[in-house]
Structure formats: C-alpha cells, structure tokens
Amino acid sequence: MSFRIALFASGSGSNAENILNFFSGNQNYEFPIIISNKKDAFVHERAKRLQIPSVTFSREDFLNGENILRFLVDKKIDAIVLAGFLLKVPAVLIDAFPDKIINIHPALLPKHGGKGMYGHFVHEAVAASGDTESGITIHYVNNNYDEGNTIFQATCPVLSTDTPDMIAEKVHALEYEHFPRVIAELWG
Ligand code: GRF
Numbered sequence: 001m002s003f004r005i006a007l008f009a010s011g012s013g014s015n016a017e018n019i020l021n022f023f024s025g026n027q028n029y030e031f032p033i034i035i036s037n038k039k040d041a042f043v044h045e046r047a048k049r050l051q052i053p054s055v056t057f058s059r060e061d062f063l064n065g066e067n068i069l070r071f072l073v074d075k076k077i078d079a080i081v082l083a084g085f086l087l088k089v090p091a092v093l094i095d096a097f098p099d100k101i102i103n104i105h106p107a108l109l110p111k112h113g114g115k116g117m118y119g120h121f122v123h124e125a126v127a128a129s130g131d132t133e134s135g136i137t138i139h140y141v142n143n144n145y146d147e148g149n150t151i152f153q154a155t156c157p158v159l160s161t162d163t164p165d166m167i168a169e170k171v172h173a174l175e176y177e178h179f180p181r182v183i184a185e186l187w188g
Helices: 014-023 043-050 059-064 066-074 091-096 119-129 164-186
Strands: 003-008 029-036 054-056 079-082 101-105 133-140 150-157
Touching (some): 003 014, 014 029, 014 043, 029 043, 043 054, 066 091, 101 164, 119 164, 150 164
Parallel strands (some): 003 029, 003 079, 079 101
Antiparallel strands (some): 101 133, 133 150
C-alpha cells in the first residue's frame, strides 16, 4: 500500500513540482491531488504538465473545511504537505489528520513567522532585522500559524549586503534540497 499525500499550494508551486519530481517513480508514495485556494495560481500549470490533477476550493470551503475533508477522505489521503500554502488549515482537517500535516516556512521559526509573514514579507523582515542567518523550518501544522512542533531546520548565511531577493534565492535552494528528503524520512 502506498502512502497518499495531498499537496496544498497557493502560488507558483515550485516546491510542489520539486517534491513530485523527487518521488517520481517511487512506488511507496502517491500524489493523487494538488489543492489550491487560487484558480489562477501557476501551480495548476505545473500540475497539468506533470499530469497530476489539481483542484481549487473556495475561501468558504477553507473556512469550514467539511467539503475538503470529504474530498480527501474520498481520495484516501494519508497526509497533507503545505508547499507555499497561504490560508489557515481548517480545524476539522487538523483534527482528522493528527501529525499528518506539515508545512515549510522560509525562515528560522519562531523568528519571522505568524499571520501575514509569508513569501517576500519574510525575506524583507529578515533583511531588515540584521540577522546573520536565515533558513527553512519544516514543522507540523496546528491551529496557530507557524507554531506546530519543528521537524527540521536548515540555515544559510545572511550578509548585511543581501537584498530580500538574494535571501529568497538561498532559502529556495534549501527548500529544494531538503523538503522532499524530510518528507521521505518522516513517512518512510
Ligand atoms: C516558499 O518559499 C515556501 O517556503 C513558502 O512559500 C514559498 C512558495 O514557493 N511558504 P513555491 O510556490 O513553492 O514556488
């Protein structure tokens, strides 16, 4: 029996694609669906290219969670990976998938996390903070933004001359290097 993972993504989906490529041909895992909250997100283009079904649920569905839960149960999903997903995960999903929902945050939590801290806002905050390092945090998802237990962190240096874009580039490299591997180790 393979382990079935749903990917949630709101934007470009480069992490989702990287994960799919990493597990491609691995019979132990299946990725039956990509779920988004944005119908025009670029992740749908990637999904089409990779021949993975993708679907968009409305804001109301993400507030309530019941429709999404039914959909995931119907698809026999075992776990959820948030790969650049910007909405709060509904409590019914968190209850239905205990310790089976993980997220990647593009900084070293507990720094630079919480509501509104996503994407470029994170890298701008890091650049403005004077921190000498940033990185990634892969963590379990609970009912508070960015507060679930940490599974893995990796760091990169931040120079005083680094722009937010330069920090983003280093952090993306860490995401691509580690996220799929950590998923495999967690649910191997
Ligand atoms: C990543 O930096 C991820 O850590 C953050 O949002 C970004 C998503 O990028 N949560 P992509 O959509 O995977 O290209």
